Amino acid sequence: MTKNTDENVIEERIHTVEELLNRNEDLKIKEFIEEMHPADIAEVLFELNDEDQVKFFSILSWEQAGKVLEEVNSETFLEFLGILRREHKILLLEQIAQDDMVDLIAELSEEKRKEIISLLNLEDAKSVRELLVYDEDTAGGIMTKEFISVRKDITIYQAIEDLREMAKDAETIYYVYVVDKNKRLVGVLSLRELIISRPNNIVEDIMHENVISVNLKTDQEDVARAVSKYDLLAIPVVDDNNRIMGIITVDDIIDVIEEEATEDIYRFAGASEVEDLEHYNISERIFASVKSRLPWLIITVFGGLLSAQVIGGFQEVLNKNTVLALFMPLLAGMGGNVGTQSSTLTVRGIAMGDIQGKEVLRTLFQEVCIGFLVGLCCSIIVAIVSLFFIQGEIILSFVVGISMWANMITAATIGTLVPIIFKKIGVDPAVASAPFITTTIDITGLSIYFTLTTILLSRLVY
Amino acid sequence: MTKNTDENVIEERIHTVEELLNRNEDLKIKEFIEEMHPADIAEVLFELNDEDQVKFFSILSWEQAGKVLEEVNSETFLEFLGILRREHKILLLEQIAQDDMVDLIAELSEEKRKEIISLLNLEDAKSVRELLVYDEDTAGGIMTKEFISVRKDITIYQAIEDLREMAKDAETIYYVYVVDKNKRLVGVLSLRELIISRPNNIVEDIMHENVISVNLKTDQEDVARAVSKYDLLAIPVVDDNNRIMGIITVDDIIDVIEEEATEDIYRFAGASEVEDLEHYNISERIFASVKSRLPWLIITVFGGLLSAQVIGGFQEVLNKNTVLALFMPLLAGMGGNVGTQSSTLTVRGIAMGDIQGKEVLRTLFQEVCIGFLVGLCCSIIVAIVSLFFIQGEIILSFVVGISMWANMITAATIGTLVPIIFKKIGVDPAVASAPFITTTIDITGLSIYFTLTTILLSRLVY
Secondary structure (H helix, E strand, O other), X not given: XXXXXXXXXXXXXXXXXXXXXXXXXXXXXXXXXXXXXHHHHHHHHHHOOHHHHHHHXXXXXXXXXXXXXXXXXXXXXXXXXXXXXXXXXXXXXXXXOHHHHHHHHHOOOHHHHHHHHOOOOHHHHHHHHHXXXXXXXXXXXXXXXXXXXXXXXXXXXXXXXXXHHHHHHOXXXXXXXXXXXXXXXXXXXXXXXXXXXXXXXXXXXXXXXXXXXXEOOOEHHXXXXXXXXXXXXXXXXXXXXXXXXXXXXXXXXXXXXXXXXXXXXXXXXXXXXXXXXXXXXXXXXXXXXXXXXXHXXXXXXXXXXXXXXXXXXXXXXXXXXXXXXXXXHHHHHHHHHHHHHHHHHHHHHHHOOOXXXXXXXXXXXXXXXXXXXXXXXXXXXXHHHHHHHOOOOHHHHHHHHHHHHHHHHHHHHHHHHHHHHHHHOOOOHHHOOHHHHHHXXXXXXXXXXXXXXXXXXXXXXX | XXXXXXXXXXXXXXXXXXXXXXXXXXXXXXXXXXXXXXXXXXXXXXXXXXXXXXXXXXXXXXXXXXXXXXXXOHHHHHHHHHOOOHHHHHHHHOOOOHHHHHHHHHOOOHHHHHHHHOOOOHHHHHHHHHHOXXXXXXXXXXXXXXXXXXXXXXXXXXXXXXXXXXXXXXXXXXXXXXXXXXXXXXXXXXXXXXXXXXXXXXXXXXXEOOOOOEEOOOEHHHHHHHHHHOOOOEEEEEOOXXXXXXXXXXXXXXXXXXXXXXXXXXXXXXXXXXXXOOOOOHHHXXXXXXXXHHHHHHHHHHHHHHHHHHHHHOHHHHHHOOHHHHOHHHHHHHHHHHHHHHHHHHHHHHHOOOOOOOHHHHHHHHHHHHHHHXXXXXXXXXXXXHHHHOOOOHHHHHXXXXXXXXXXXXXXXXXXXXXXHHHHOOOOHHHOOXXXXXXXXXXXXXXXXXXXHHHHHXXXXX
């Protein structure tokens, strides 16, 4: 545990600030938070009550306040901005990075948006307006225009001079992008290379020509994959004519990776809530969650009713052997688990780019084999243990074991195939998540179970 | 889609290399891959057959080969190293970053490890031996010793000079760590700040004193959280006396975040396979998967048998109303889904640090409310639609609906409570995953269902 993420340290900080706020010791607070990281300040802020939040916020320096606002949601942003006078709003807004500004105002009403943009300086206003055009899940939507580029025909000395000048406004100065006279991206130099190169060299002669870049419309997940694959600190974003339009820095990529991972995890659970609901009030959160989860549950309801239909079709066997009902939850549970395991591995593998080309068939073969083997082990256990439940009717135990096995192999196959097929036909495989697959598996599992038991029991018993 | 992660581009590259290899056009290959990124070269390599792999590998420059080896597993590493002569091994090993070297040899036998370390230069050998001591999931296990530090009492000019000299061997030069005479970490300066500061300033006067650092023993997940929270490009690792021992760069943090996310996702599915199995052969992969999944499935088997026990206890009711069996899969499905939704959100929330302090009770309250609401909606649908199945027996439909509702509220409560309790008692909540929770929910759900139906039916019907 680092001292900065230790829960006790955080609790103590909050406590100290609350005490100082109560005693109106503004100066002491200023001092207490002076060397504190903005992320820590934001963390303290969120834990205060509404009244204290406003008090605390107004004690922050413009720079601190700006950094804090980069971490809040649109609603909180508006709220805090609302307590300031116009001149102060201008000072504050200047501190916020372009890409965060775009995130903050993207979901506001047209009117509110215009009002805020009107408070920005001309250059920022222009950039923000341009950035607002792009879909928020694309490279264009998460990039910033605060990057450093130099012309290819200048010297290293000149490039370093330019860089010093531009450094203040840039999100990162660790990559210097090289452009031709049409602003087309033709190369890249790291700050490291700039520093160790001879000052009278020409940029073009020492730059790397093979720049890894993404298009404005590239999905943010693909952007993250490229940054991760090539271990970049930032990636340039170009338009269709290869002109550099912005950059995306690695800290934003980390957010994308975490967001996408959370999204994937939620989807596996049949919920689509990915919004950061942290700062909403509880009834809004509940309502949003119900809305996001209900569709999946209703699919499950109808899946379950279909299962009921299937069971109804076999009611005769069931009436004769009510004992068969005992193993239905076991059957559904095993099929569901095996299927979920296979589908999870497949969906994650597709998302991480591990399952493509030759790997597709290999994965399918592999999962079916795994289903075969784990199915065999589990069925033997079930067959043996179930003997105790059904007073030693060996044939019935055998039948239950066999259907369990068939069910598990089928489940593994469905769990693997569905995401692959979804991917092929262009549907996000993560949508083929738990509820859909488990419902399918439930229905096929019950059909297999009752068909096999009907056939086997009629052959072996009657 | 970026041009570098586009599947077609990758396919084409592989194809070109295969063709050139067939025609033994080594020079053309050298040319073709000259400007290619090492990550792309590695990608091509992995898709070749064994024979071509060796041929292709021997065409790479030492630098390319070194970078490629940073991406492979221990087995492949040994294999490729094996085809080289001693002098060439030395040249190649020099190219590999310390932290990757440690990953590569950590799991080898003592003997093999010694053999490889004996090929390193003295300094690297010393570092690697030191790094091997730390657990691979901790800061010490993923850090590198290739960082830049300067004494606090020198000038900026001198610091930049030092940096130029050390730049070649450092993993990142974007942070310069400042130490006192006992090597204790006392500050940090970004390269950006160094560059824009006046050369005759003293380091101590312009450095940031509040350095965010982690301890050697800090869990890698906490390291990732700190880097993500504070938007760092690298984080220093210190020992218990605050002496700087190494750094961890953001590209390794991205790997940690992806690895942990995959691990979490797999755990939700009841599988613990997180090893990169990509380069193992298929029977090894299958065996490893079976081993990792079987324990969860066997828990489910016994859970299912417990369910069978519960149903057995109510066999009398069931015999009278075999129609009750129809809704058992539906009941299990709904409970399972609601419970999984709640537990997934809770486990992920705990992992992301969102659920702590005040948030714990709020989350529980919220999830129970959600269970109440979605349960209400679904139960009404079930009650109405089930009427068609059971020939208009309104009371039975009503009973099924009510038990469904009770089941869903309980499921949401269990799904939220179990991870919270696990966290409190110090067990990783992600272990409280699908199989455990769904089994618990199945059993409580069936008990509720049959108890309620028994009571209600006896009151209302008999």
